[in-house]
Structures are given as C-alpha cells and as structure tokens.
Amino acid sequence: MMDKKLKKITLIYHITIIFLALFSVLLVLCSLFHWLSIVTYPYNYIHNGGLIIFAIDYVIRFIYAHDKKHFLIENSFDLLGIIPMHPLFVFFRLGRVVRILRAHRIFVVLGIDGAFTGSIHKFIYSTGFIYLFSISVAILILSALLYSVVEKISLSNALWWAITTATTVGYGDIYPHTFIGKIIASILMIGGIGFIGLLTSTITDFFTFNKEAKENTVNQNELKELMSSIDQLSKKVDHLSDQVNRLTKQKKNTNHRNR
Structure with a gap:
C-alpha cells in the first residue's frame, strides 16, 4: 500500500x-x-x-x-x-x-x-563529452564572472565575450580595457580554446568512429553473404562430384559385364 x-x-x-x-x-x-x-x-x-x-x-x-x-x-x-x-x-x-x-x-x-537514445547516451557519457563540456562551461562561466567584475559590464555581455573569445570568433564588439581584463582574456584564450578544441575533436571522432563502424558492419555482412554463397557453391560442387563418381562407377560396371 x-x-x-x-x-x-x-x-x-x-x-x-x-x-x-x-x-x-x-x-x-x-x-x-x-x-x-x-x-x-x-x-x-x-x-x-x-x-x-x-x-x-x-x-x-x-x-x-x-x-x-x-x-x-x-x-x-x-x-x-x-x-x-x-x-x-x-x-x-x-x-x-x-x-x-x-x-x-x-x-x-x-x-x-533503443539504438537512437542509446547512441545519444553513449555519446554524452562514454566518450567523455560530458566531462569536457562541463569543464569548458565552467571555464567560460568563471572567466565571464571575473571579466564582468573587472570590466564592469553585465554578466550576459561578459558571457557573450567569453564564448566568442574561446571559440576564436572574436567579433571585437567587446574587448578588455584593463590590465587584469587582458590577463583574464589571455588565460581564457589558452585554457578555453584547448578544452573547446578537445570538445569538437571528441564530437568529430565519435561520428567518424560510428561511420567506420557502420562501414565495417556492412563489409562484415557482405563477407558473410559471400562466405555463405561459397559454402552453397561448394556443396553443389560436392554433390555434382558425387554424381560424376557414381556415373563413372556405373559405366565401369557396365563395361565389365559386357566383357
């Protein structure tokens, strides 16, 4: 109950x-x-x-x-x-x-x-995507918070600056004016770009691996079909060989009797 x-x-x-x-x-x-x-x-x-x-x-x-x-x-x-x-x-x-x-x-x-949701779960957790994503977001948030305080701008604008800087887009609409702000930007450029690069690399590797796995699966299926066809052909050849042997024996027996 x-x-x-x-x-x-x-x-x-x-x-x-x-x-x-x-x-x-x-x-x-x-x-x-x-x-x-x-x-x-x-x-x-x-x-x-x-x-x-x-x-x-x-x-x-x-x-x-x-x-x-x-x-x-x-x-x-x-x-x-x-x-x-x-x-x-x-x-x-x-x-x-x-x-x-x-x-x-x-x-x-x-x-x-099934396969779809399983692939998503595998992509997020098994590839380490969630770790890299969390670290990347943490770096962006921390940099944006510090930059917002130092440069005296809103958190939204600071986050926009952090994203454009870390992704190497750099529109130039927001940039550091203070010495400390430039230090924060330099750290973000080095650390943020590295982790975001790993993040994009993980995504690329996952889809590349899946593509290769699918191609290998297709090749294995084709190989299995080929082996199955060879096996069937081999059985037919063996059957035909047995028939030829029987006919040969029958012909020998017939010739022996005629003598």
Missing part, C-alpha cells in the same frame, strides 16, 4: 518537474522574442521561483544520492540549468525531463527508445 502511495507521489512530483521545466523554457523563449520580459513583474518572480525550485530539487537529490560522483556526472546538465548566469541556461533543464521520461519508459511506449 505504501509502495503504491510512494509511486503515486513520485509520479505527481515528476509531472510537476516536467511542467516547470517546459514552462521555464517557454518563458525564456517568449522573452527572447520580446513577447514578454523576464526581468519585469510578475515574470521575474516566476523565473526566479523556478530557479529556486530546481536548485532545491538538485540539492535534495544530491544529498540522498548513494554515489555522489555518479550523480554529479549524470546530472551535469541539471547543475548547469540552475546557474543564474544567462536565461538560456534553462534549456539544460530539458535533460531532467528526458531522464524522467526514460525512467518511466515513456520512450519505449512511444517506440523511440
């Missing part, structure tokens, strides 16, 4: 989290299209309230997690989703939605689970 009640409470809680995650994403999208502003009343309270709820949810789950290291790895996107750095960070909350749906086997019911 208690198990059913607990499952029901968990289901209601998960549905609430999914609704809040989707609603927060929709709120930010509306703000991006200037249909509303999340910095004005009452949307600022709604936006900040959602941030607090997801932060509490993350902390509680972390406290009760048996394997803290595994939790941090599996829920890296959740941590990014509660960073009040930029409104677009709420899109990381969709990772929580995906895990809830997988836990309730919704993808299986919809028929979209």
